[in-house]
Every structure is written in C-alpha cells, then in structure tokens.
Amino acid sequence: MTTTDTRPPEVAAAEAEAREAGELLAALEEKVRDGDDKVTPAQLAEQRELSRFAKLRAEAARRKAAKAKEDARLRELRALADEIRGADPDRQQLGDAVDRLENALRDVVALAEGHNQQLARWRARAAQLGVRSGSAGNGLTVRPGSGFTVDDTVLDAVPTGSLLSALVHRATTEHRNVRHEGQPLAVRCSDWRDTNRRPVDLRKALPATAKGGA
Numbered sequence: 589m590t591t592t593d594t595r596p597p598e599v600a601a602a603e604a605e606a607r608e609a610g611e612l613l614a615a616l617e618e619k620v621r622d623g624d625d626k627v628t629p630a631q632l633a634e635q636r637e638l639s640r641f642a643k644l645r646a647e648a649a650r651r652k653a654a655k656a657k658e659d660a661r662l663r664e665l666r667a668l669a670d671e672i673r674g675a676d677p678d679r680q681q682l683g684d685a686v687d688r689l690e691n692a693l694r695d696v697v698a699l700a701e702g703h704n705q706q707l708a709r710w711r712a713r714a715a716q717l718g719v720r721s722g723s724a725g726n727g728l729t730v731r732p733g734s735g736f737t738v739d740d741t742v743l744d745a746v747p748t749g750s751l752l753s754a755l756v757h758r759a760t761t762e763h764r765n766v767r768h769e770g771q772p773l774a775v776r777c778s779d780w781r782d783t784n785r786r787p788v789d790l791r792k793a794l795p796a797t798a799k800g801g802a
Contacts, residue, residue, distance in 0.1 A: 595653075602649035606642040613639040693752065700746040707734055707745055 593600060613635045619627050714720070714730050721730050729737040735744035760766045 596649075596656075599646070599649045599653045602642075602646040606639070606646040609635070609639040609642040696751070696755075697748055700748040700751060704734070704745045704748070707736070707743065710736065 595603070613632075616627055616632055616635050620632065711720075711730065711734070714724055714728075717724070719730050721732055723729050727739040731737055731742070731744070733744070735742065737743070
C-alpha cells in the first residue's frame with residue numbers, strides 16, 4: 589500500500605540529508621569496528637559533526653514548517669472571525685424577517701378565525717330561523733358541518749391549524765436539515781391535500797369571502 593508523503597518539501601529534503609549523513613557516520617564507525625586503518629579520527633569526527641549539523645537543520649526545517657502552518661491557521665481564524673463579525677447585518681435581516689413572519693401569521697390567524705366566527709354567527713341565525721341543515725331558499729344552503737353554499741359559492745370554515753402547518757410544510761420541504769424533535773420539520777407538519785391525496789393550491793383551498801353582516 590502506497591502512503592502519501594505529506595511533509596513540506598523542505599522538511600523532506602532536510603530529513604533526507606540528515607538520514608544520509610547518519611548512514612555515512614554509521615558506515616565509518618562500522619569500518620573502524622572491522623579494523624579499517626584508513627578511517628582516521630579526523631574523518632570520523634568530521635562526519636559526526638556533519639551528521640549532527642544535518643539533524644539540527646532537519647529540526648530547524650520542521651520548526652519552520654510548523655510555525656508556517658500555525659501562522660496560516662491563525663490567519664484563517666482571523667479571517668473566520670472577520671467573516672462572522674461581518675455577518676451581523678445578516679442576523680439583523682433574519683430578525684426583521686422573523687418579525688415580518690410573526691406579523692403575517694397573526695394576520696392569517698386573525699382573518700381565518702374571523703371568517704370562522706362569522707360563519708358560526710350566520711349558522712346560529714339560520715338555526716334561529718329554523719334551518720340547521722339543508723336548503724334555506726334564496727340560493728342559500730346550510731351545509732353539514734360548518735359552512736354554507738350561496739348560489740354556486742361554497743363557504744366553509746378554515747382549519748386554521750392545518751393551514752399554518754401546511755404553510756410550514758411548504759416552506760421547509762426543500763430544507764430537510766430544518767428539524768424539530770429529531771425529524772425534518774416538513775415531515776412533522778401535515779399538508780393540505782384533496783380527496784385524491786394530491787397537494788392543493790393553498791390560496792384556492794381558502795374559502796371565498798361572503799358579503800353580509802353578522
């Protein structure tokens with residue numbers, strides 16, 4: 589299995605020189621042990637100093653490379669800090685968007701619940717007039733449940749909770765990393781669907797607004 593040398597080139601070169609000098613010193617010492625009279629003390633001392641110097645140069649190369657790596661790491665950390673510091677306007681934009689979303693949701697809830705309360709008042713009036721379900725004449729039909737049919741227009745109550753859940757589902761479907769209690773938020777939020785389980789247009793799913801007083 590081939591391993592990749594991740595050392596900086598200057599470190600690899602210095603360590604190779606130190607290894608070669610050490611091998612030459614070891615070879616000279618071995619010749620002395622074998623009785624080679626041609627090896628002089630001066631030669632041995634010189635090679636020993638060369639080997640020691642080469643080891644020092646290798647250590648110097650390693651320290652220099654380590655310092656360069658640390659300096660680069662610190663520069664990256666400074667750049668990261670500057671990037672995060674510069675993202676403060678993005679945080680402000682997010683806060684503003686959250687405020688707009690909260691206000692929009694308040695409007696949706698107020699309008700939907702206002703619509704439902706109006707239907708309830710109309711149904712109470714119809715009941716007082718003797719029609720709890722079925723045709724009331726004049727193109728008006730009291731539907732089973734909570735709504736009416738006026739001419740060809742169907743007025744039903746808005747399931748406000750399901751509507752809000754569907755909005756979250758639609759908004760987070762493309763962002764599966766948005767999670768709540770360990771599950772993608774889009775999965776936890778139900779979606780409005782028609783009787784064939786096909787997604788429906790939320791605007792088209794909203795009931796038409798009827799005219800009339802309480």
